[in-house]
Amino acid sequence: MTLTFRDPSVFRSELQNLSADGEVSTKVAPAGDTTQRYADGTLRPGATETEQQDQVITVSQLIPPRMCNRRATTDDLIEISYIGQVLETGAIFDGSAVKIDGQNVPGRGNDVSVYLVLGKQPFGQFPPGWDVGLEGMCVGERRRLIIPPVLAYGSVGVPRRGIPPNATLQYDISLVSLNGLATPQ
Numbered sequence: 001m002t003l004t005f006r007d008p009s010v011f012r013s014e015l016q017n018l019s020a021d022g023e024v025s026t027k028v029a030p031a032g033d034t035t036q037r038y039a040d041g042t043l044r045p046g047a048t049e050t051e052q053q054d055q056v057i058t059v060s061q062l063i064p065p066r067m068c069n070r071r072a073t074t075d076d077l078i079e080i081s082y083i084g085q086v087l088e089t090g091a092i093f094d095g096s097a098v099k100i101d102g103q104n105v106p107g108r109g110n111d112v113s114v115y116l117v118l119g120k121q122p123f124g125q126f127p128p129g130w131d132v133g134l135e136g137m138c139v140g141e142r143r144r145l146i147i148p149p150v151l152a153y154g155s156v157g158v159p160r161r162g163i164p165p166n167a168t169l170q171y172d173i174s175l176v177s178l179n180g181l182a183t184p185q
Contacts (some may be wrong), residue, residue, distance in 0.1 A: 005017065006092075011024060011026040012135055012136065015033050015133075015135055015136040015137075016057065016071060016136040017044060017059065018061045018087070018136070018143075019064065020061055020063075020064045021060075021061070022060065022061055023058060023059070023060040023061075024055050024058070024059055024060075024096075025055050025057065025058040025059075026056065026057060026084040028032060028055050028056065028057055028132075028148065028150055028151055029052055030106075034109060037057065052165055053102060055141060055148035055150040055151070056117050056146075056148055057132055057145070057146065057147055057151055058145070058146040059132075059133045059134060059143055059144070059145055060143065060144045061142070061143055062142040062143060062144050062146075062172065063140070063141060063142035063174070064141060064143040065138035065139060065140040066140055068138035068139070068141070070138070070178065071135075071136045071137065071138055072118055072134055072135065072136065072137045072138070072175065072178055073118065073119075073135065074118055074119035074120070074131075074135075075117060075118065075119060075137075076117070076118045076178055077116075077117055077118075077178075077179050077180065078114060078117075078118050078134065078137075078175060078177070078179075079113050079115050079124070079175075079176040079177040079178075079180055079182075080096070080113060080114060080116070080134070080173050080174060080175055080176060081096045081097070081112055081113045081173070081174045081176055082094075082114075082171050082172060082173040082174070083094060083095035083096075083112075083171070083172050084094050084169055084170070084171045084175055085168050085169070085170050085171075086162070086163060086164065086168075086169060086170075087146060087167070087168040087169060087170045088164075088167060088168060091162055092159045093158075094161060096112055096113050097112040099148055102115055114177050116130075118131060118134055118135070119131045119135075122182075125176065127147055127150035127151060127152040127153065127169060128151045128152075129147030129148070129152055130145070130147075130171070130173075132151065133145035133147070133171075133173075134173065134175070135164070137175045138175060138178075139176070139177060139178050139181070139182060139183065140174075140175065141174070141175050142172065142173065142174045142175075142185045143172075143173050144170065144171070144172050145169075145170070145171045145173065146168060146170055147168065147169045147170075147171065148171075149165075149166045149167060151167070152155065152167065153164070153167065153169075
């Protein structure tokens with residue numbers, strides 16, 4: 001079953017009730033011209049016309065939590081383990097314990113998990129789609145996030161990590177702990 005929502009509050013509510021093999025999606029940017037134009041519709045000097053497809057974020061539950069009385073919300077310190085890949089090519093570009101070309105990912109220090117404050121991560125540390133897709137997650141739960149370019153790394157990408165421009169990213173993420181507690185709350 002696939003549901004697509006346009007109201008962010010309905011999407012967040014559905015994330016709270018995500019079930020095994022369930023999937024929820026919401027459109028975050030429509031298809032069409034992404035060029036910054038003047039009010040009369042004419043193209044700004046030096047700008048080129050660009051188009052984008054619908055930008056949809058999809059969240060599915062891979063492993064449900066055994067029990068859950070407390071879900072992750074904005075301002076919670078979460079510990080996650082994850083693996084990220086470019087959806088179009090299947091190439092793995094990042095992960096909490098992944099080596100790229102035999103080297104640790106800079107800044108990860110060979111950790112098997114990473115910490116972040118949900119909704120408050122520094123710009124560019126992780127894709128903004130994480131703040132959307134990890135909302136309502138429980139300790140022990142594993143989710144798959146399909147993040148469109150507009151909530152990932154956009155038209156620039158991250159070439160040094162193997163993320164091309166306008167790439168859709170797939171992350172498989174497990175919530176290890178919530179506010180320092182690794183047991184279901």
